[in-house]
Structures are given as structure tokens and as C-alpha cells.
Amino acid sequence: MASGTALIYDEEMTTHKLLWSDPICDIEVPERLSSSYEQLRSYHLVERCVHVPAREGSEEEILLVHSLEHLEVAKSTQTMNEEELKRVSENYDAFFFHPSTYRCARLAVGATLQLVDAVMSGKVRNGMALVRPPGHHSQRNAANGFCLFNNVAIAAEYAKLKYGLQRILIVDWDVHHGQGTQYIFEEDPSVLYFSWHRYEHQEFWPSLKESDYDAVGLGKGKGFNINLPWNKVGMGNSDYLAAFFHVLLPTAFEFDPELVIVSSGYDSGIGDPEGQMNATPEVFAHLTHFLMQLANGKLCVILEGGYHLKSLGESVCMTVKTLLGDPVPQVSGEMAPCLSAVESIQNVRAAHKPYWKWLAYEDTSFLQNLSTKSHFLKTANSNPSTEHESKITNNNDTVKVDRFLELHMKNILFPVPPIKTATTGCEGSEHFLSEHVQLVKEMDKTEVEALVSGFYADLVKDNKTLLSLGSMFVILDKILKKEVCNGIATSPTAALSAAVALRHSVRLGFQRVLCVFVGDMQMIPNTEDGKMLIINICEKEQSGKTSCKHYFSLNWKEDAEGNDFFSAVLGFILPVAYSYQPNLTVIAVGPNRNLGISGISLLVALIQGLAESRIFAVIEDTEISLMQNVAKLLVGASTPAFGIYVPPTQEKVNRIKALRDQFQQEWKMLQCSGDIFI
Numbered sequence: 001m002a003s004g005t006a007l008i009y010d011e012e013m014t015t016h017k018l019l020w021s022d023p024i025c026d027i028e029v030p031e032r033l034s035s036s037y038e039q040l041r042s043y044h045l046v047e048r049c050v051h052v053p054a055r056e057g058s059e060e061e062i063l064l065v066h067s068l069e070h071l072e073v074a075k076s077t078q079t080m081n082e083e084e085l086k087r088v089s090e091n092y093d094a095f096f097f098h099p100s101t102y103r104c105a106r107l108a109v110g111a112t113l114q115l116v117d118a119v120m121s122g123k124v125r126n127g128m129a130l131v132r133p134p135g136h137h138s139q140r141n142a143a144n145g146f147c148l149f150n151n152v153a154i155a156a157e158y159a160k161l162k163y164g165l166q167r168i169l170i171v172d173w174d175v176h177h178g179q180g181t182q183y184i185f186e187e188d189p190s191v192l193y194f195s196w197h198r199y200e201h202q203e204f205w206p207s208l209k210e211s212d213y214d215a216v217g218l219g220k221g222k223g224f225n226i227n228l229p230w231n232k233v234g235m236g237n238s239d240y241l242a243a244f245f246h247v248l249l250p251t252a253f254e255f256d257p258e259l260v261i262v263s264s265g266y267d268s269g270i271g272d273p274e275g276q277m278n279a280t281p282e283v284f285a286h287l288t289h290f291l292m293q294l295a296n297g298k299l300c301v302i303l304e305g306g307y308h309l310k311s312l313g314e315s316v317c318m319t320v321k322t323l324l325g326d327p328v329p330q331v332s333g334e335m336a337p338c339l340s341a342v343e344s345i346q347n348v349r350a351a352h353k354p355y356w357k358w359l360a361y362e363d364t365s366f367l368q369n370l371s372t373k374s375h376f377l378k379t380a381n382s383n384p385s386t387e388h389e390s391k392i393t394n395n396n397d398t399v400k401v402d403r404f405l406e407l408h409m410k411n412i413l414f415p416v417p418p419i420k421t422a423t424t425g426c427e428g429s430e431h432f433l434s435e436h437v438q439l440v441k442e443m444d445k446t447e448v449e450a451l452v453s454g455f456y457a458d459l460v461k462d463n464k465t466l467l468s469l470g471s472m473f474v475i476l477d478k479i480l481k482k483e484v485c486n487g488i489a490t491s492p493t494a495a496l497s498a499a500v501a502l503r504h505s506v507r508l509g510f511q512r513v514l515c516v517f518v519g520d521m522q523m524i525p526n527t528e529d530g531k532m533l534i535i536n537i538c539e540k541e542q543s544g545k546t547s548c549k550h551y552f553s554l555n556w557k558e559d560a561e562g563n564d565f566f567s568a569v570l571g572f573i574l575p576v577a578y579s580y581q582p583n584l585t586v587i588a589v590g591p592n593r594n595l596g597i598s599g600i601s602l603l604v605a606l607i608q609g610l611a612e613s614r615i616f617a618v619i620e621d622t623e624i625s626l627m628q629n630v631a632k633l634l635v636g637a638s639t640p641a642f643g644i645y646v647p648p649t650q651e652k653v654n655r656i657k658a659l660r661d662q663f664q665q666e667w668k669m670l671q672c673s674g675d676i677f678i
């Protein structure tokens with residue numbers, strides 16, 4: 001299992017710069033690279049990464065994507081004077097040449113390929129390349145939007161050629177549409193390209209019709225190009241997370257890529273003059289964390305845009321911290337996507353329904369009663385409450401944004417506990433003990449009995465249960481005190497342990513405890529006060545207990561061969577959990593679990609993004625291999641390959657949709673169709 005995070009940076013890429021005045025290009029400055037690198041150093045992140053040197057991309061590698069003519073023009077600029085450079089630059093939309101541009105662009109390509117090699121060879125698990133000039137706007141025969149060579153597109157072609165890959169996912173979270181990348185892979189089903197971008201109904205640059213949600217790819221490539229247009233500015237954390245839950249992640253898990261490459265632009269972050277969006281740096285930790293669960297963790301993050309230096313630097317650090325396996329910080333802001341975002345999400349799901357199994361039963365009846373697109377425009381403008389008030393009056397006030405970020409990041413960056421996981425030394429734990437794991441000593445009997453008093457005392461029959469409860473209390477204390485990040489214990493009665501753990505956690509002061517219980521829960525604590533939210537994934541409806549705001553019984557029986565649990569995790573559990581914003585998560589697996597090990601592993605892996613990754617897992621002691629899988633995930637291993645993809649049945653899709661329709665006003669991250677507002 002590969003480990004380690006590569007960081008690729010070469011100061012020489014700061015020599016490319018604008019020699020004349022150009023109000024469009026003057027934001028793409030060398031300091032974007034140097035200040036991001038300095039920020040990484042200030043957070044002591046550089047020394048934790050594996051340093052991989054950049055190199056020059058070869059002409060042959062560049063010709064994987066670009067025409068010989070384009071290469072020759074770029075090469076010829078090295079010896080030009082300023083006048084000539086200016087003239088050549090005017091042939092392109094928003095691009096400038098400097099005598100060192102060609103050299104820097106080749107270093108950007110080479111740095112990107114070095115990262116692909118480091119990840120594909122297993123030298124590291126993942127990594128980031130800080131490069132400029134960026135790449136995602138450049139096309140076969142043209143420079144465009146500050147980009148000369150399409151670093152990420154070349155990387156994808158290179159990986160296919162050198163490693164025989166057949167499925168590569170490119171996620172472009174830059175705020176501009178990577179039209180260059182779209183054109184290059186439009187007919188190619190082996191490269192799934194996803195981009196969100198500021199669009200404002202084709203008003204915003206590059207103002208292309210083919211940037212809209214109905215550009216789904218061409219020929220054999222149909223379905224493998226996903227455009228999510230943002231038709232308003234001010235999009236924030238909840239909009240971005242909703243786009244991942246309801247569009248990108250279900251598709252990505254069905255696609256099951258062998259490698260994930262991110263066109264990582266941070267102009268989609270707060271304060272950026274181009275994006276005018278509201279998403280704060282920690283959201284990139286969540287987006288990165290989700291993508292780390294694909295392709296067995298093989299993730300290459302390549303810098304694209306980002307023009308507010310402080311916002312860029314903080315977001316780069318959040319990304320690298322997460323690549324290193326640090327706990328994911330709590331995401332800030334109200335967890336409620338705005339109407340415009342939900343409409344875009346609904347439109348892109350409808351557009352892709354013909355191409356993806358997970359969308360087979362998507363309800364697209366809204367298209368019929370839509371007279372024209374203007375229908376949504378009307379609703380969007382009709383209730384202003386559905387838009388985000390901008391945190392910063394205008395992003396152009398750089399100093400104000402600096403101030404905001406200074407304060408905002410203070411309470412985000414918590415000390416990473418030295419020990420990742422605490423365990424009880426239970427059966428099978430010897431397999432994963434390492435310096436990241438701490439064995440907790442047993443608690444003495446009388447103390448445990450005192451803690452278990454009242455409610456459950458009579459239920460604690462034997463010594464074994466008592467001891468298991470005892471070590472559970474010790475683990476919960478350590479998690480609360482942030483001595484450890486998470487913990488795992490086995491129990492002869494997971495249901496009892498979970499119930500006791502929930503009460504104990506609330507008594508310890510955790511205000512919102514999320515409990516995901518797999519199997520039949522037997523005893524269900526009272527959730528009226530909202531201090532707990534329970535999602536019980538069980539085979540049959542718990543007797544007489546119907547779902548309510550803080551208790552969900554999700555009937556799910558997995559098909560034998562594979563696991564169709566993705567749609568429940570991505571379409572229901574995560575949206576509810578993110579809406580609830582717990583400060584502790586308890587995962588419990590009881591007897592006769594109705595989910596496969598890979599489904600549970602996926603759930604544990606994805607849910608680590610909550611509660612600053614504070615998770616307590618309690619597993620029925622008969623489930624040794626499950627315990628080991630979960631323990632490895634808590635210590636920081638990548639999600640194992642999650643078996644054969646089985647699309648959800650219509651009955652299961654309808655069950656999720658029914659719960660969504662019923663609770664999407666309480667838990668707004670469930671929203672993925674605009675109907676609710678009409």
C-alpha cells in the first residue's frame with residue numbers, strides 16, 4: 001500500500017511574467033507560486049512531503065496533445081523581443097509570452113508528469129504539483145486564458161500510454177470552464193472530465209455555449225463530459241459539497257477510475273477577483289478527502305488558477321494537509337445549497353440520465369412542465385432568500401479578504417493529534433498496531449459500573465461486556481480531549497455499546513453526536529433533544545419506529561455479489577450528516593449486518609470528513625475481518641477496492657427519494673432538484 005505525499009515545485013516557474021500592461025492578464029503573477037510555497041512552509045507542510053523534482057516535458061510529450069505548429073510557435077518566442085512577444089500574444093485570447101514562458105511551460109508539463117510517475121510507480125500515494133503557466137484553457141493549436149500547454153490533458157494521455165490506463169477521472173474545480181480539456185477529450189470515453197464553472201447563462205468568460213450542462217460529450221465520449229454551470233456568483237461550501245454528493249461522486253464511483261487528476265484552480269475560493277465565490281479554504285480539504293477514496297488513493301493535484309494570494313495559499317495548504325492524511329477540519333457556513341445551484345445540479349443530472357446507471361430512475365418530469373429555461377430564472381429571482389448573502393461585500397477588497405481569512409483560518413487549523421487511533425487491544429488488533437495506534441488500558445470494573453448506572457445497568461450481564469464498555473469509555477475520553485483522533489473497539493453486544501457510547505458522549509459534552517448503526521439496533525435511544533442523530537441501516541423496518549428528523553431507519557439489503565450502497569451513502573447519509581454537522585461520529589456494526597464489508601468501508605472512509613475526523617467505531621466481536629478493515633481506514637489507509645459496482649434498484653432509488661422528499665427542508669443538503677421551491 002503506497003504512502004506519502006509528493007510535492008513538486010521549482011522556483012524557475014516564477015520567471016514567466018507580464019512585460020506590458022494588460023488588465024486582463026496582470027493577475028497571473030509569479031507570486032502565486034512563491035507565496036503558496038511559502039504558506040506551505042509556514043505550516044510545516046513542505047517537510048512532511050516527499051520532494052520530487054520537476055523536469056522539462058519533452059517535445060514528444062507535448063505533442064501527445066498539441067499540434068507541431070503550436071509547439072513551434074511557442075518555441076520560437078524564446079528569442080523574441082518585447083515588441084514581438086506582444087504581437088504573438090495578441091493572436092490568443094488572454095495569453096502573454098515572456099522570453100522564459102516556453103521554458104516554464106515545459107517545466108509545468110514535466111512537473112505534472114513527474115507527479116504521475118511518482119503516484120503510478122507507488123513511490124507515493126498522492127501529491128501536488130505547484131505549476132505555472134496553468135493548462136486547462138489551452139487547446140491543441142492555441143494558447144488561451146493564461147495557459148500555453150494543457151498540463152493535465154498531457155498527463156492523462158501520458159498515463160494512458162505509459163501505464164495502459166483505461167479510465168482516468170479529471171476533476172476541474174477551478175472557477176473557469178476548462179474548455180481546452182473538454183475539447184481534447186470530448187470523444188474519449190476513457191477520460192471522464194468534470195468541471196464546474198462560473199457561467200451566468202453564458203455571460204461569464206469564456207462565454208461558450210458548449211460550457212453548459214447539456215454538453216455531455218460526443219460520439220463514444222457521450223456521458224464522459226460533465227459541465228456544472230454556476231449561474232450566479234456567491235456560491236459557497238454547501239453548493240460545492242452538494243455538487244459532489246449529487247453529481248460528481250456517484251458518477252465517479254460508477255466510473256471507478258484507475259487514476260484521479262485534479263485541475264486544481266482556487267479561483268473558486270472566497271476573495272478571488274475572478275470567481276466572486278464564497279467557498280472558504282477548508283472546503284478544499286473535504287473535496288480532496290472525497291477524491292482520495294477513489295482509484296485506491298492515486299490522486300494527482302495540479303495547480304491551475306487562483307488569483308487572490310492569501311485565499312490561494314490557504315486553500316493549497318488545506319489540500320496538501322488532507323493529502324497527507326490529516327483530519328479534515330469542520331466545514332463552515334450554513335449547510336444549505338442555494339436555488340440556483342440546486343437547479344444546475346438538477347439539470348446536469350437530467351442531461352446525464354441516459355449515460356449513467358445510477359441515474360436510470362432519475363425523475364426528469366420537470367423538463368416537461370418547463371416552458372423554457374426562463375422558468376427557473378423566474379423562480380430563482382422570485383425568492384431572494386434562496387441566494388447566499390455574500391460574506392464579503394466585494395471580493396475586490398483584497399485587504400478585507402486578507403483580514404477575513406486571517407480570522408477564519410485561526411479556528412480552522414487545530415493541532416493534529418500525534419496518535420491517530422486508540423483501540424482496546426481487542427481480537428485481531430495486533431494486525432494493525434503501529435506508532436499511529438495507542439492501546440488503551442482497561443478501566444476497572446467498579447468505575448465502569450458507575451458509568452453505566454441507571455439506564456443500562458441491568459442490561460450489562462457479563463464481565464466481558466463490562467470490560468468492553470470500560471475500554472470504550474477510555475477511548476471516548478481520549479477522543480474528547482483530542483489526545484487521539486479516532487478509536488475502535490469490539491463488543492459482544494455492539495447495540496448496547498453504541499447506546500452507552502451515545503449517552504456517555506452527550507454527557508461528556510458532545511453537542512451533536514451522529515450515530516450510524518448497521519444491523520438491527522434493538523434498543524434505540526431517545527433522539528428528541530437533537531443531541532443525537534441516528535441513521536439505522538437495517539434489513540427490515542424497526543418495529544414501530546418510523547423515521548423522524550433525528551432518527552432514520554434505512555432499509556437496505558445488499559445484493560450478494562457487489563455493493564449498491566453508494567447511492568445510500570452519497571445520496572442520503574452524507575447529505576444528512578453534513579447538514580447535521582456532528583462533533584462526534586459513532587459507527588456501530590451489530591449482529592447480522594446487512595451490508596458488505598466494502599460498503600461499510602466506503603461509509604467509514606467518506607464519513608471521516610465530519611466532526612474533524614473524530615470517529616468512534618464499535619464492531620460486534622464476531623466480525624474480525626470487518627474490524628481490521630475499519631481499523632486500517634481509521635489509521636489512514638486508502639479505501640480498498642470496493643468490489644463490483646452494482647447500480648441501485650428502482651425500489652432502492654425510490655426509498656432514498658421518499659426520504660429526501662420528506663426531510664429535505666430539515667436537512668437541506670439532501671436537495672438536488674428545484675421542484676421544492678416552486
Ligand SMILES: NCCCNCCCCCS
Nearest residue numbers: 094145146176205304305
Ligand atoms: N474578458 C476576458 C477575461 C479573460 N479572463 C481569463 C481568465 C483565465 C483564468 C485561468 S484559470
Ligand SMILES: [Zn+2]
Nearest residue numbers: 174175176305
Ligand atoms: Zn480559473
